[in-house]
Amino acid sequence: MMETVLVIGGDRRLSFLAEELTGYFGKVVLCVETEDRGGRSSVNKHINIEACDADSVAEIMRQADIIVGPVPFSRDGVHIFSQGKEKVRIEEFCKGLREKQILFGGNLPAKVISEAEKKGVFCRDFLRMEEVEQENALTTAEGAVAEAIGLSVNNIHSGKSMVLGYGKCGKAIAGLLKEWGIDTTIAARSETALAQAGEEGYHTVLMKDMSDVISDMLFIFNTVPARVLKEEEISVLKEDAVIIDIASAPGGTDFAACERAGIKAVLSLGIPGRYSPKTSAEILLRAILEEREKMVEL
Template sequence: MHKFLLLGGDSRQLYLSRILTENGFFTVLHSDGDDPDFSLKEAMETCNIILCPIPFTKDKISLFSAHEMNDLGIGNLLSHLTSGHILFGGNIPAYVKEYARKNEIGCFDYMDMEDVTIKNTIATAEGAIAEAIRLSPGCLHQSKCLITGFGRCAKTLALKLKGLDLAITIAGRKANQLALASAMGFETILLSDLEKEIGRYDYIFNTIPALVIDGKLVSLVSRQATIIDIASAPGGVDFEACRQQGIRAKLSLGLPGIYAPETSAKILYEAILTCLSQTV
């Protein structure tokens, strides 16, 4: 039977460890740095499935951990990997994937799994809505809302917000995406036309990982608006301009791990078992 080593990460790793244990798997969890006797080398000699966090790293040096840990350097991890291991993680750097390929090490990136990314849009959307409610003194009901982009997360977010009776406009560059948004019942606008309209929105959700709401657009945003950016860091909003203008704005990352860690862990567990069944 497979033995699992879970390294770093946030509370998703804790829930994932519990789920694995409840299903009869041997697990070792190293995510808070409280065990001075922990040896990565010994743990990796014991376990053949290495479960790294989402994201795999933030500083490109060490595995991401919500708690300060000094023994999770990526180089240290790679030095102990063998062809007997299978590696999992989210947003695994290209050089790690290449190292695994050259050394015949199984490597699976959660973010390359369509089912995982689609299921996680639900937790991301719910988390984004929770962030907006927390940040704003107003009510979502019948507010005017702008969503920039219409990818997976934006679609799910738009549908959730529609259920809360917001008037939603989708902004994008691609005609096919805007056509789909229109067919789903949403108002649409080209990103290039935002200058004319951006001042009328109460809530703005950015999902595009590029600077789309720059200082010029921020200057046109209502001072009562709330901006939630769920694009990957550094996001797509000029936050310094928002601060100077007194506009509530927040880059909200890792929402599934914050608002739905148990559900997210269940999604990962199912994906991991599917991948392992295909390696036999």
């Protein structure tokens, strides 16, 4: 395919994705500055990838047939998410869209979708694609558990774990813990979800009752994007317990209460891009190629 692809914003996974895209498209332009986990600037040096900065992105957008944005597309609602220092304003980005382009991104904001559709741009949200959601949940689970191990002073097999929420990411985290033989409890607001979790072999508790059992937990993973870990629950935790909160900002944990109690807790966002950027890029690549093939067939 001879289309021009613009990859904009994001983290290391988009740098890997740009590299992969060169094998399928005529021209790939990368407008992203990323850093590795050591905080060092990661400059893409592949000769098949052109580079542009925030000031020249509008010009490149006019040439692009496909635009690939980050996951999530934005974290502040104003700028396209970028791990680096350069930021592109969503408002300016929308001005550069043109008819018949294809826009990919994760959790595309409503105002971006609205402006894109007005201009005849086809929007494809990665996080609304079943296969991407499933694979993304698995990479998120691996990273969340890795982060918990790094944060704790305990071996993860030495204590009990709790997962709050039983959606895709909650199930993936619980599944990984189960494979490792770790005693795991699922806390959820839905009795239906708890019934399913019980059938899978987990201990279960309604979220409103979790204060009764959370004091036994050393590792707690929250996936619920609402304040569910309040001072009441945090005050009874073991002093060496850790909380990994992967819910959308601001998370579901009272981090101020954790600090007062001396509990280690982190809001861990963008795990796939930080822990497995190459694998995560391959997941997005497959989604792009599949969607592009569908559109060619129409």
